[in-house]
Amino acid sequence: MFSKPGSGPAVLRKVSQEASKVDPAQRRDFLKKGLVVAGGALAGVQFASTLNAAENNLPPNLPEWSKSLGAGVITNPYGQPSPFESDIVRRTVPWLTADRIAAISFTPLAELDGIITPSGLVFERYHAGVPTINPDEYRLMLHGMVERPLIFTIDDLRRFPSTTAINFLECPANGGMEWRAAQMDALQFTHGMISCCEWTGVLLSTLLEEVGVKPEAKWVLAEGSDGSHMSRSIPMEKALDDTLIVYAQNGEPLRPEQGYPVRIFNPGWEGNTSVKWLRRLEVGDKPWYHREETSKYTDLLADGRARKFSYVQEGNSVVTFPCPEKPLMQKGRYELEGLAWSGNGKIKRVDVSFDGGVNWKQARLKGLVLPKALTRFSLDFTWDGSPALIQSRSTDETGYVQPTFTQLREARGNSSIYHKNAIHTWRLHADGTVTNVQIS
Amino acid sequence: MSRLAKMVYVVFFLIALMAAMPVTAKDGQYGIGTPATASEIAGWDIDIRPDGKGLPPGSGSVEDGEMMYEEKCASCHGSFGEGVGRYPVLSGGEGTLTEERPEKTVGSYWPYASTLWDYIHRSMPFPQPQSMSDEEVYAITAYVLYLNDLVEDDFVLTADNLASVEMPNKDGFFFDDRPDTNNTGCMKNCKDPASVKITSEPSIATLQEEESVAVVEVAPEGGEKVYQQACLMCHGAGVAGSPITGDASAWSVRIAQGREKMVSNAINGIGVMPPKGGQIQLSDEDVASAVDYMIKQATQD
Numbered sequence: 036m037f038s039k040p041g042s043g044p045a046v047l048r049k050v051s052q053e054a055s056k057v058d059p060a061q062r063r064d065f066l067k068k069g070l071v072v073a074g075g076a077l078a079g080v081q082f083a084s085t086l087n088a089a090e091n092n093l094p095p096n097l098p099e100w101s102k103s104l105g106a107g108v109i110t111n112p113y114g115q116p117s118p119f120e121s122d123i124v125r126r127t128v129p130w131l132t133a134d135r136i137a138a139i140s141f142t143p144l145a146e147l148d149g150i151i152t153p154s155g156l157v158f159e160r161y162h163a164g165v166p167t168i169n170p171d172e173y174r175l176m177l178h179g180m181v182e183r184p185l186i187f188t189i190d191d192l193r194r195f196p197s198t199t200a201i202n203f204l205e206c207p208a209n210g211g212m213e214w215r216a217a218q219m220d221a222l223q224f225t226h227g228m229i230s231c232c233e234w235t236g237v238l239l240s241t242l243l244e245e246v247g248v249k250p251e252a253k254w255v256l257a258e259g260s261d262g263s264h265m266s267r268s269i270p271m272e273k274a275l276d277d278t279l280i281v282y283a284q285n286g287e288p289l290r291p292e293q294g295y296p297v298r299i300f301n302p303g304w305e306g307n308t309s310v311k312w313l314r315r316l317e318v319g320d321k322p323w324y325h326r327e328e329t330s331k332y333t334d335l336l337a338d339g340r341a342r343k344f345s346y347v348q349e350g351n352s353v354v355t356f357p358c359p360e361k362p363l364m365q366k367g368r369y370e371l372e373g374l375a376w377s378g379n380g381k382i383k384r385v386d387v388s389f390d391g392g393v394n395w396k397q398a399r400l401k402g403l404v405l406p407k408a409l410t411r412f413s414l415d416f417t418w419d420g421s422p423a424l425i426q427s428r429s430t431d432e433t434g435y436v437q438p439t440f441t442q443l444r445e446a447r448g449n450s451s452i453y454h455k456n457a458i459h460t461w462r463l464h465a466d467g468t469v470t471n472v473q474i475s
Numbered sequence: 476m477s478r479l480a481k482m483v484y485v486v487f488f489l490i491a492l493m494a495a496m497p498v499t500a501k502d503g504q505y506g507i508g509t510p511a512t513a514s515e516i517a518g519w520d521i522d523i524r525p526d527g528k529g530l531p532p533g534s535g536s537v538e539d540g541e542m543m544y545e546e547k548c549a550s551c552h553g554s555f556g557e558g559v560g561r562y563p564v565l566s567g568g569e570g571t572l573t574e575e576r577p578e579k580t581v582g583s584y585w586p587y588a589s590t591l592w593d594y595i596h597r598s599m600p601f602p603q604p605q606s607m608s609d610e611e612v613y614a615i616t617a618y619v620l621y622l623n624d625l626v627e628d629d630f631v632l633t634a635d636n637l638a639s640v641e642m643p644n645k646d647g648f649f650f651d652d653r654p655d656t657n658n659t660g661c662m663k664n665c666k667d668p669a670s671v672k673i674t675s676e677p678s679i680a681t682l683q684e685e686e687s688v689a690v691v692e693v694a695p696e697g698g699e700k701v702y703q704q705a706c707l708m709c710h711g712a713g714v715a716g717s718p719i720t721g722d723a724s725a726w727s728v729r730i731a732q733g734r735e736k737m738v739s740n741a742i743n744g745i746g747v748m749p750p751k752g753g754q755i756q757l758s759d760e761d762v763a764s765a766v767d768y769m770i771k772q773a774t775q776d
Contacts, residue, residue, distance in 0.1 A: 133551075133561035134711060135703045137601070163604060164704065167756040177508075178516050185508035186515065194507050216675035245503040256522055262604040264597045266522060315519050324525050324587050326594040330579065333648060339572035341584075343648040386662065391671035395662045424671065430660060438656035446655040450577050462676065472676040 120146075125156060126223055131212070136164040137263070139206070141227030144353075144374065145360035149402060150409040151201070152230035154290045160206050160228070161292075163262030166312055170296045175280070179256075179318035182247030189296055192282060195237040195245075200279065200302060202407045203376045205229040205348050207305035207332060207453040215449050217473045222358040225459065225471055229376070231409035234300050236281035239274050243318070252318045257299045260314035267308045268322035269301065273346070277302050280313070303378030303407035304346040305453070307332050337448025348378035350437045351456040352385055352412070352429035363418055363467035371414045373398070377431035382410040384430045389416070391424035391460065391474050392439065398427070406432075423463040424474060440473055521605075523593040527638035530592065534633040535614025537621040543611055544618045547600045550714040556580070556622040559712055566622040569643065582623030586648055588640035592616045602709050602753055698768030701761045705752035710769065717748065718773075726773030734770065738763045 092098035116123065125140040132138040140159040142152055170189050178184035209228035212218045219225045239255070248271070255274045259265040269278065279300045282289055289295045294311030301308045307327055322328070322344070334342040352375035357363050375382045381404055386395040398412040412427070429437045438446075440457035462472040523529040545554060553559050556566030568578030577583075581591060596612045598604050607615070617632035620640060626632075632640075702710075702720075709717045718725035729737055741762045744750040751757045 130561075134708045136708050163598065163601075164754075176511055176516065176519055178511050178520070183503060184511040184516060185503075186511045187508045191507050191509075195505060217677055220677045241505075245505055245508065247503070258522070262598065264521070264604065266593075266597065317520065317522060319524075321524060321526075323522050323593075324590055325522070326590055326598075329587065329590050329648075330581075330585055330594075335572060335577060335579065335584075337573065339577075339647065341572075341648050342651055342653070345651040345653065347651075347653070349653060386660070390668065393665055393668050393671065395665070397662075428658070428660070435654055436658035436660040438658045442656045442658055449575070462673070470676055472673045475670060475672045475674050 123156070125159060126227075128212075128219075128224055137162045139208075139228065141223045142230050143223050143360075144227055144229070144355050145222045145358050147355075150231050150374070150405075150411055151285065152232055152409075154232065154285050154287070154293070157204070157230040157232065157284075157290070157293060158206065158228045159292050160306065161261070161263075162265055165291050166261040167291070168260070168296060168312060173296050175297060175313060176315045177242055177246050177318075178315075180249040180252040180320060181243075181318050182249065183245075185242075185246050187242070189282065192237055192280060192297065195241050197235055198238050198279060199233060199235040200277070201231065201233045201403070201405050202300070202302040203229055203231040203348075203378075203409050204300070204306050204309060205376070205378075207307060207345075207348065210455040210457075210459075211452045213471075213473070214451065214455055217471045220471055221360055222353065222355060223360065226353045228306075229374075229409070231376075232284050233286065234279055234281045235283035235286075236279040236297075236300070239278040239280055239299070239316075240276070242280060242316075243274060246318075248318055251320050254319050254322050256315075256317040256319065256323050257308070257310040257313060258315040258317070259294075259310045259312045261312045265307075265310050265327060266323065266325045267310055267327055268325070268344075269299075269308060270344075271318075273301060273304070301346070303348060303380075305332065305348055308346060332453060334447065334451040334453050336451065342451075345454060346378075348376070349454065349456050350377040350379065350382075350429045350431040350435045351375065352382075352427040352437055353459045354387070354425055354427050354461055357425070357463060357467075357469045358461055359469050359471060362469050363463065365467070366418050366420050368415065368417050371398070371416055371425070373412050373427045375400075375410045375412055375427070375429035376408065377429065377433075377435065378407055379435060380406045380432040382412075382429055383432050383434075385410075385412040386428045386430075387412075387414045388426045388428070389423040392426055392458065395428065418463075418467075420465055422465050424472070425461045425463055425469075426458050428458050441475070521593075521597060523589045523596075525587040525589045525638065527589065527634065530589075530634040530637060531609045532634050533609040533613050534631055535610050535612070535617050536631045537614075537617045537626065537628050539610075540614035540616070540618025540621070543615050547607070547611075548615065548619075550712055550716075551601060556619065562712070565619055572644070572647070580623065581619055582625060582643065584644050584647070586642055586645045588616070588620060588625075588637055588642055591619060592637060595619075600714075602714060603749060698764035698766075698771075701757060701765040702768045705754040705757060705762075706765050706769065709748070709752070716746075720769055721772045723773050726769070730770060730773065734766065737770070738766050741766050 123143050123146040125142065127138060127140040138161060142156050142158045147156070173189055175187045175192065176184070177187070206228035210225055213225060253271050255269045255271060257267050257269055281298050281300045282296060284290060284293055289298060294313065297313050298311040299309055299313050328344065334345050336342065352373055354371060354373040356372045363369065371387060373385065375385045382400065385398045385400065387398050388395045396414060398414040401411045401413055404410050437456060437458055443455070443457045460472050460474050462470045464470065520529070551559055551562040552565050556564065558564035564578060565581050568580040568583035571578045571583060585591065592612060595615055596605070596607070600606070613632050617626065617630055620626045620632070621628060621630065625640060625642070708714065710720045713719040718729065742751060742759050751762050
């Protein structure tokens, strides 16, 4: 069905490379057609006839779809995106992991608008694949240093007062492949381990109150029910603050890939702590130091020491247009767009540079500006065909300014893997293509 | 009935009523949820702490662990813990944490031996998590410690001595102290334009190579999809002696038995392979499509 070689960004790059050989006057037309062809090829042969008929459907002619009836209701009981958008999908990088079961896929950030990530495009991170869980057989156990250990069904959890919040979810390894050098050739792979959804559930503090936490309790262990039984120690301070026990995402039951039927969600914190397919919460007086908080998800520094329990995803940002998947088609006016986020609160401002960080302009924040959520920013600019080094830099409400890569490396070295939040650079070439670079 | 008898009756009735009421209704604010029994908790409470809290009684020797490790672990982690493909390296790497390419292993990086017991019991072996007995977990843990020169070859690991196994990097970790950078947010003439140099970018050669090998993959359909979901983790690497995908000679004996027999083995399980590769939610047709995919891989040029 899908032609694997040359899908997605590779196609876009090829198209834009071809475009650079074409007479500038005809370039826009070429790019437009080229992209339609690329999209059609991805979607499959059924669109070939549509392409041939394209001219007949343009003004002054009446398009085919205006002269006939379309599909009726319930043709798709659960609606799907237009088949013409079938290349807006999660993608993986095979060499990153040993197999597809304990692996990662990335959100196509370049293709999305606003701040909400559609549930089906939220990046995936599994350690033992996606379990199939019948909600009737689901139980959440809450025990340990509590007065009344309890077991909850889904119906039980839904009886408690619910809380809804829009928060980003980011894997702390997002951008981790870029620590030593620019390596990935698409926004989807440099920053695609992030998403932002509306999450609904019951506050963990409500459940902890229900079971009665003993005074000496300081930590909560969250444990999944998938084959990996993912486990993380969460300090009581966070558990009593904004940690949610989530059963709904973007208005519908949690997706299987996101932990159906129930996950824990720690707003602003590294995604690994938001354990999916949650089965158990144990209250204790010390952290457990399990594999995912010792061997993994600790930040090794240049001096050989490692930072542990580095939960917060600090201030970050990236330009989503232009980017490698979205080159500039012609000279003229554009609206640069990007996303900023901070695990410490709201985004206060974003600055953009076109000269590799020598001079900066303040961008405007668009739409909702929420704490611990993706925040969209934009800046109008006119492209005269000059090459540029495009960067964005976020400042959050605590005053934290996103660091340059030089500053981050001075503080940590190159071996941390996790929590790479440095200012990112896109190189805009004279032909309008965009590549990933790092600069001094 | 006398008044006294009535009062006694009412008091007894109230006591009986209170005893019958769920504890939660009395104590929790909402009275939602069912009390977790000791046996329910015991079945799921698997976590182990560095101080040994949570360890079940039992023991296992390095000697016993060697055979078990070879059978259950070596196909991914290598006979000496060196790692196969991109599966984790378990041993070596001492003194590399400050090097350009640090090797973070059990011996070079992990701060506590308890983590090893907990993780092996919790998640391993990869295709069949929580299938091992406590004795097996003790023995394999002992053997991995031995592979890292942390215990002698006659060592026997027990619930009592695990917490006292000292890990070389136990003092190598510190609590989060970020922020550790201080960008001042300069707006104008922040650096010399001449100092702005490109230090790295994915090379053109790399890009062309990536295009030809399709670094950007869309998930496959049909038999290949099922294969990647249920079969790849073992048949990709030859875990537990399974025939490796595409290995014509290893598969020829199976193919000689006929497709029907192969599909039936895949559905019902054979030897150490669990039914449907452990993914019982798959339909028989799905499993058959994956078998067809693997036959194709073994028979194509």
